[in-house]
Amino acid sequence: MKRLGPDDDPDRLYTVTGGRSRAADDLTLDLVTLIVSECDPAPGMQSEHVRILSMCHHPMAVVEVSAELRMPVSVVRILLSDLLDSGRVTARHPRPVTAAHLPDTDLLKEVLDALHRL
Template sequence: MSPRLEDENPDRLYMVTGGRSSVTDDALDMVTLIVSECEPTPGMQSEHARILRLCRSPTAVVEIAAELRMPVSVVCILLCDLLDTGRVTARKPRPAPAETRLPDPEILKQVLVGLQKL
């Protein structure tokens, strides 16, 4: 049975990130899709290699974190390492077309009031 996230050793996470606790670039959020641009190389940090294998097809940051059983913040640091070296690319999901977006909240309130009056 694999260890639970809350049982993760903070010292190990510190080592995995090289002591970094945050990223300066806001390019990544939980739904950003990550795609590998190369295969893992010998001697590469094991977490980086796992990310490259996981992301052969577009994979969301939150999915990577779940698969690695690490906090999203730690995974973002690892992803930034890979982005900086060109080993992965990141892209935001496309926004939904205008016709599929939710209506104005004010209109929804008016509809609700109208339904309640029935």
């Protein structure tokens, strides 16, 4: 069982999210959605929002933001949702993989055979 660290204090997480248990549009942010800052932090912003904006100058996946903040993904989604709603970050969703984007199976077999011969 995971022990709660100083950043996982349930009272603190409740405060950070304003008592919310899920983001308004929870489905738009999956674990691999890339988050990118659109502005610098402003004075008076919540410290977690400041950290997210500072981290995401380059695209960073939701799960990476969660790990860096040492907070549960559910809490990070709420924070990111706030930033998305205010236009301070954008979300880049990964492209779905279709059959047209997959390599030819014959080519994969040839590569596998070549690797076995090594």
